Amino acid sequence: MTNPDTGLPTPYEELWASEEILPVPAFTPSGPALVRVCLVLQMEGEDEGGRQRRGMLVRLGQYCQVVVRTGEGEGDVTIERVQWKGEGEGWVRTVRVGGAEVPTDWATHLGHEAVEGDVVRVRGEEWRVVERGEV
Secondary structure (H helix, E strand, C coil), X not given: CECCCCCCECCCCCCCCCCCCCCEEEEECCEEEEECEEEEEEEEEECCCCCEEEEEEEEECCEEEEEEEECCCCCEEEEEEEEXXXXXXXXXXXXXXXXXXXXHHHHHHCHHHCCCCCXXXXXXXXXXXXXXXXX
16 A cells, blocks of 8 residues: 555555444434444445546444545545444544545434435435445
């Protein structure tokens, strides 16, 4: 992988940890509930300059993460991750890189109501729900 500090290809090691998928409070038509939502949204389009834009949001339980890439190659990248930190703190942004508008607020507060095929509009871009389930 290219090291951003040196610009040189550099070996790296990926580290993964298994975590429990926790239920998160949600307001449902039948009242408050705890849900373990799995949700995937995708976006494809162009920016004002005609450059290709692609994005994917994944929410799984207490985590919600989104990546948006504008242009080819290096291009512009936006990454955001939010995590449920409990009743006292709620959903907290833990990572934010880039400036694109993304639907993490919708996914974390209303995603439990989504169905496949729903469309969420963010600044004129359409994010389509391509997967929705509970785990």
